[in-house]
Amino acid sequence: MYTLTDVTKTYTQGKRTVVALDKVSLEIPDGQMVAIQGPTGGGKSTLLQMLGALDRPSTGTITFRSNDLSAAGESTLTGVRATDIGIVFQSFNLIPTLTAQENVEMALVPLGVGTAERATRARDALASVGLDERGGHLPSELSGGQQQRVAIARALVKRPAVLLADEPTGALDESTRDEIMDLLEKMWTELGLTLIVVTHDSAVARRAQRRLHIKNGHVKDVA
Amino acid sequence: MFGTYLRRELVGRRKQTVIIAIGMALAIALVILVQSFSAGVKNAQASVLESVYGVGTDITVSQTPEAPSGEPGGGGGAGRFDFGADDGTTTDDGSTAVSQSRLAAERGTETFDAAALDSVLTVNNVAAASATLALTNTTFDGELPDFSEVRSGGAPGDGAAPASGGADGAGGSSFDVNSFTVLGLDPSGDSVGPLSSVTLADGRGLDADDAESTVAILDSSYATSAELAVGDTLNIGGTDFEVVGTVTSTSADATTASNVYIPLGVAQSVAGLEGMVSTISVQAASSTAIAQVKSDIEAALPDATVSSQEDLASSVSGSLASASTLISQLGTWLSLAVLVAAFALAILFTISGVTRRTREFGTLKAIGWSNRRIIGQVAGESTVQALIGGVIGVVVGLGAILIINAAGITLGASATSSTGPGGVGSPGGAGPGGGFGGAAAAVAQTTDVVLNAPITATVIAIAAGIALIGGLLAGAFGGWRAARLRPAEALRSVS
Ligand SMILES: Nc1ncnc2c1ncn2[C@@H]1O[C@H](COP(=O)(O)OP(=O)(O)O)[C@@H](O)[C@H]1O
Numbered sequence: 001m002y003t004l005t006d007v008t009k010t011y012t013q014g015k016r017t018v019v020a021l022d023k024v025s026l027e028i029p030d031g032q033m034v035a036i037q038g039p040t041g042g043g044k045s046t047l048l049q050m051l052g053a054l055d056r057p058s059t060g061t062i063t064f065r066s067n068d069l070s071a072a073g074e075s076t077l078t079g080v081r082a083t084d085i086g087i088v089f090q091s092f093n094l095i096p097t098l099t100a101q102e103n104v105e106m107a108l109v110p111l112g113v114g115t116a117e118r119a120t121r122a123r124d125a126l127a128s129v130g131l132d133e134r135g136g137h138l139p140s141e142l143s144g145g146q147q148q149r150v151a152i153a154r155a156l157v158k159r160p161a162v163l164l165a166d167e168p169t170g171a172l173d174e175s176t177r178d179e180i181m182d183l184l185e186k187m188w189t190e191l192g193l194t195l196i197v198v199t200h201d202s203a204v205a206r207r208a209q210r211r212l213h214i215k216n217g218h219v220k221d222v223a
Numbered sequence: 224m225f226g227t228y229l230r231r232e233l234v235g236r237r238k239q240t241v242i243i244a245i246g247m248a249l250a251i252a253l254v255i256l257v258q259s260f261s262a263g264v265k266n267a268q269a270s271v272l273e274s275v276y277g278v279g280t281d282i283t284v285s286q287t288p289e290a291p292s293g294e295p296g297g298g299g300g301a302g303r304f305d306f307g308a309d310d311g312t313t314t315d316d317g318s319t320a321v322s323q324s325r326l327a328a329e330r331g332t333e334t335f336d337a338a339a340l341d342s343v344l345t346v347n348n349v350a351a352a353s354a355t356l357a358l359t360n361t362t363f364d365g366e367l368p369d370f371s372e373v374r375s376g377g378a379p380g381d382g383a384a385p386a387s388g389g390a391d392g393a394g395g396s397s398f399d400v401n402s403f404t405v406l407g408l409d410p411s412g413d414s415v416g417p418l419s420s421v422t423l424a425d426g427r428g429l430d431a432d433d434a435e436s437t438v439a440i441l442d443s444s445y446a447t448s449a450e451l452a453v454g455d456t457l458n459i460g461g462t463d464f465e466v467v468g469t470v471t472s473t474s475a476d477a478t479t480a481s482n483v484y485i486p487l488g489v490a491q492s493v494a495g496l497e498g499m500v501s502t503i504s505v506q507a508a509s510s511t512a513i514a515q516v517k518s519d520i521e522a523a524l525p526d527a528t529v530s531s532q533e534d535l536a537s538s539v540s541g542s543l544a545s546a547s548t549l550i551s552q553l554g555t556w557l558s559l560a561v562l563v564a565a566f567a568l569a570i571l572f573t574i575s576g577v578t579r580r581t582r583e584f585g586t587l588k589a590i591g592w593s594n595r596r597i598i599g600q601v602a603g604e605s606t607v608q609a610l611i612g613g614v615i616g617v618v619v620g621l622g623a624i625l626i627i628n629a630a631g632i633t634l635g636a637s638a639t640s641s642t643g644p645g646g647v648g649s650p651g652g653a654g655p656g657g658g659f660g661g662a663a664a665a666v667a668q669t670t671d672v673v674l675n676a677p678i679t680a681t682v683i684a685i686a687a688g689i690a691l692i693g694g695l696l697a698g699a700f701g702g703w704r705a706a707r708l709r710p711a712e713a714l715r716s717v718s
C-alpha cells in the first residue's frame with residue numbers, strides 16, 4: 001500500500017528548474033496492477049523512482065508499508081529496495097560480464113542469502129520465466145526478450161511485494177512484447193504482487209486494473 | 224558472489240586490468256631494483272670497510288694529521304731520504320749507487336702515544352681493543368750522477384738549474400722507488416682489528432711469541448706480485464724479516480688492509496716510532512653501546528678522531544661511492560616518480576571505469592546493493608589489479624636483479640686507513656729534498672667488490688605493500704565516485 005501526499009519532485013539543471021512531479025496525491029493498494037501512461041517527459045519515470053525508493057521527493061510524503069520513504073535515510077531506502085521492490089528496466093540493465101544465473105543471484109546478495117540457497121533460488125526464478133537452460137549464458141548471448149526475462153527473474157527472485165517496470169517492452173519487437181507482458185501479468189496473478197508498469201502501449205494498459213495518466217507532472221486516473 | 228563478480232569484471236574488462244597492472248608492475252620492479260641495488264652497494268661498502276678495519280670493529284680511534292707542512296720525519300711528513308756522505312758506493316765513473324729502505328708512518332696518518340689504548344680499554348662497554356701502526360716502507364734503488372762533474376763539465380751559462388730535484392732531474396740519474404704498506408699489530412690479538420678479516424693462505428699467523436721477532440705476514444696478492452713466498456726474506460726499513468705466512472681477505476674479491484703485517488713492537492722500533500700507534504680498533508660490547516663508547520672515548524682522548532662504522536662508510540670512495548650516491552639519489556627519485564605515475568594511472572583508470580559502469584552500479588543500487596558493498600567491489604577490483612601488477616613487478620624486478628648479479632658488475636672502492644684528510648692522491652708529496660716522497664702516496668686501500676644485489680623478504684614485502692596501497696587508493700577514489708551515483712541513474716535509457 002502506497003500513500004502519496006502532495007509529492008513534488010523538482011530537478012534543477014543550472015538555472016533551469018523542472019517540475020517533474022507536481023503535488024501528486026495518490027493511493028495504490030497492495031496487489032493492484034497499475035498501468036502508467038503519458039507523453040515523454042511527463043514524469044512517469046520520476047514517479048516510478050519515488051515508488052521504488054530510488055529517490056526522495058522534494059516535498060510531500062510517500063508512505064510504503066508504514067515506511068516514510070520521503071524522510072527515510074539512505075540505509076532504510078536501500079533496505080526497502082533490497083527486500084520489497086523488484087524493478088525491471090527498459091534496457092534490461094543486466095551486468096554484461098555475468099551469466100544469467102549470476103545476474104539473478106546479484107539480487108540475493110544484499111539479503112545475505114547463502115551460496116547454495118542463492119543458486120537454487122536463482123535457478124528456480126529462471127525456470128519460472130522459462131529460461132531453465134540459459135543460466136550459463138552471458139547477456140550478449142541472449143535475445144532481447146530472453147534478457148528481459150532474466151531481468152524479470154532478477155526482480156522476482158527476492159519475492160518482493162512490488163514489481164515496478166519502466167517501459168519493459170520498449171526495447172523489444174512486436175512479438176516479444178506480448179510474451180513479456182503475458183509473463184508479467186502471469187507473475188502478478190501467481191505471486192499476488194503489486195505491479196506498476198509504465199507503458200506507451202494502450203493494448204497493454206487496457207489489461208491493467210487501473211490506468212494512470214501523467215502529463216507535466218500531474219497525475220490523473222483514467223476511467 | 225564478490226569473488227565471481229570480481230573475477231568476471233577483471234576478465235571482462237581486460238584492458239583496464241592490463242593497464243593498471245602494467246603501471247604498477249613497472250613501478251614495483253623499479254622500487255625492487257633500487258632497493259636491492261642500494262642494499263648491494265651497502266653490503267659492498269661494508270665488505271670494503273671490513274677488509275680495511277676488520278670484522279667486528281665498531282669504532283676506530285686515530286689522530287687527525289696536522290697541516291701537511293709539518294716537520295719532515297713527523298707522522299704525516301713526506302718520505303724523505305737523506306743520503307749522508309758515506310751512503311752508497313761511488314763507482315769509477317763518479318756516479319754513486321745507492322740503495323736504501325726507509326720505514327715511516329703512512330702518509331695521511333698521525334701517530335700518537337700507545338697509552339691511548341689503555342685509556343680506551345678503561346671505557347665502559349669496550350669489549351676489545353687493539354692498536355696498530357700503519358707504516359709505509361719505501362725502497363730507493365738508484366744511481367746518483369757525479370754532481371761535481373756535471374757542474375764543471377756543463378756549460379756554465381746555460382741557465383739550467385743545477386740538480387733540479389726530482390727523479391728525472393738533471394744528469395741522467397736513474398732511480399727506482401718501490402713502496403709497500405706495513406702494518407704493525409699486536410701479534411697476540413686477532414679478535415678485533417685488521418687481521419680479523421683475513422684467512423691464512425699459507426704458512427702460519429702471528430702469535431704472542433712473535434712480539435719481538437722480525438717475522439712478517441704478507442697479503443697473498445702482494446706476495447705474488449713481489450715474488451715472495453713463505454721462508455723468503457723481506458727487507459723492511461733496513462731490517463730483514465722472515466716471511467712466515469700469507470693471508471687473503473675473507474670477503475671475496477677484496478685485498479687485505481695492508482701488504483705486510485709485522486709485530487707492533489718490532490714495527491715501532493724499526494720505524495723509530497717507539498710507543499707510537501696510528502689506529503686503535505675498538506669493539507663495543509653491543510651495537511646499542513656504540514654511541515656511548517664513542518662519546519666516552521672522545522671524552523677520554525680529546526685530541527683523537529673517533530669514528531664509528533657509519534662515519535667510516537663515508538670514507539669509502541671510488542666507483543662504489545658514486546654508485547651509492549647515484550642509487551640513493553637518482554634511483555629514489557626515479558622510483559618515486561614512477562610510483563606516483565602508476566598510482567595516478569590506477570586512480571584515473573578506476574574512476575573512468577566506474578563512470579563507464581554508471582548504469583551497472585545504478586542498477587545494483589536499485590536492486591538493493593548498499594554503497595558499502597559497491598565500494599568494496601570497486602576497491603576489491605582495483606586492489607586485485609594492482610596486486611597482479613605487484614606479482615609481475617616482483618618477477619620482472621627479481622629477473623633484472625638476477626641478470627645484474629650474473630653480469631658481475633665490479634665496483635672499485637678505496638678507503639683510506641685513516642679517516643683524516645690527506646689520503647689518496649693528495650698533492651704536495653714531492654718534498655724539496657729529492658722528491659721521492661710522492662711514491663709513498665699509494666697508501667689507501669683499494670678494493671674491487673663485485674656488486675651483488677640481495678633479494679630479501681623485505682623487498683618483497685615492500686612490493687606487496689606498494690601494490691596494496693596503490694590498489695586501495697585507486698579503490699577509494701573509484702568507490703567514492705561510485706557511492707555518489709544516484710540509483711535512479713539505472714532508469715536512464717541511454718547508457
Ligand atoms: N536527473 C534529472 N535531471 C534533470 N531533469 C530531469 C532528471 N530526470 C528527469 N528530468 C526531467 O523531469 C521531467 C520528467 O522526466 P521523466 O520522469 O523521465 O519523464 P518520462 O519518464 O515520463 O519520459 C522531464 O522534463 C525530464 O527532463
Ligand SMILES: [Mg+2]
Binds near residue numbers: 044045
Ligand atoms: Mg521515462
